Amino acid sequence: TxxxxxxxxxxxxxxxxxxxxxxxxxxxxxxxxxxxxxxxxxxxxxxxxxxxxxxxxxxxxxxxxxITPIRGQMWATEPVPPSIFHLIGSMESAFDWSSQPPSHGHPREITHHGDTRITRHLYGGQSRNGEIIFGGDRQSVGYDYSQNAEGIEVNRGQASEVIPLVAKLPISRTWSGMMPFSMxxxxxxxxxxxxxxxxxxxxxxxxxxxxxxxxxxxxxxxxxxxxxxxxxxxxxxxxxxxxx
The missing domain is CATH 3.50.50.60 (FAD/NAD(P)-binding domain)
Known part of the structure; x- marks a missing residue:
């Protein structure tokens, strides 16, 4: 920005x-x-x-x-030596979204319907300063910026399945933001x-x-x-x- x-x-x-x-x-x-x-x-x-x-x-x-405001949240580790050299994503969410029928009242390609998780979504990589950064949850909660600790842990667990190194690294910071999703x-x-x-x-x-x-x-x-x-x-x- x-x-x-x-x-x-x-x-x-x-x-x-x-x-x-x-x-x-x-x-x-x-x-x-x-x-x-x-x-x-x-x-x-x-x-x-x-x-x-x-x-x-x-x-x-x-x-x-x-337009529905959808909260996304991210998390980062402390800087570590170069370990991840590509952007990482998971096909789990894409498969789930493609196999689900259209849901009236909810935008497409979100991870929750209300408080119920319908899929996991993952993307991230390593920044130039060495932080490993991942995120993925997409939830309709109005304009509530507060981070969901459970969602962060679910996302971290999925990242650890792809990159085991992540499981050993503590989370140093988290943040959230709003995204505009059309129906x-x-x-x-x-x-x-x-x-x-x-x-x-x-x-x-x-x-x-x-x-x-x-x-x-x-x-x-x-x-x-x-x-x-x-x-x-x-x-x-x-x-x-x-x-x-």
Missing amino acids: VAFSEAASALGANIKTGHDVKELSQQQDGSWQVISNQGEFKAKTLALAVGAWSKPVGDMLGIDIP DGKPIIGKVPGFKNLFILTGLASSGFGRGPMAGKLLADYIHTSYPAPVLAESDPARCITFK
């Missing part, structure tokens, strides 16, 4: 942090006004790229953006129906770092040219965003 923001700033982006958006309103000329706890902003075109907070932002506009598993990228000069980019689920840069470019190109790239057809917001 820091690297992305620094690169954007170097190209002229003006990034403001700590702004709690209170109100969004469209003016008669089609421009937008954004009111935060620290000031007021105006723009000809507004792009909503608020990730797991898409639904409450949609509420400000009277629309339903069907059909597809991103939501494009023009918001029913509004002028309003666009959205959300629903990248757990792969925001991987897909985010190109998704941002595709949306920027759409805004500047008024023509969406063909690859955005299945991401059309009109398929799922509705007025309340």
Whole structure:
């Protein structure tokens, strides 16, 4: 995140942090006004790229953006000499997700339905500073950032099955974050129906770092040219965003 923001700033982006958006309103000329706890902003075109907070932002506009915040959590060991030279993943979750029927009321490819675990999910590797970092749980708990110790241990146990070395290393730190999951598993990228000069980019689920840069470019190109790239057809917001 820091690297992305620094690169954007170097190209002229003006990034403001700590702004709690209170109100969004469209003016008669089609421009937008954004009111935060620290000031007021105006723009000809507004792009909503608020990730797991898409639904409450949609509420400000009277629309339903069907994004569920999913908590992911990670853990890391103390730095150790180079031991893992590739990103590691497990096919267990992919197999389970492919064999399960669609679940009404739950996004796809999560590890829990409510408090019930339906699969284990694993990914991770070793960072440049020597930490071994893994994670995988994806759970719908609202905006609760607290870490689930049991989930961390389940994930650590799975990592130990793949890399026995991990079982001998104590966990030095844990953290969690929110990911934006759509109900059909597809991103939501494009023009918001029913509004002028309003666009959205959300629903990248757990792969925001991987897909985010190109998704941002595709949306920027759409805004500047008024023509969406063909690859955005299945991401059309009109398929799922509705007025309340």
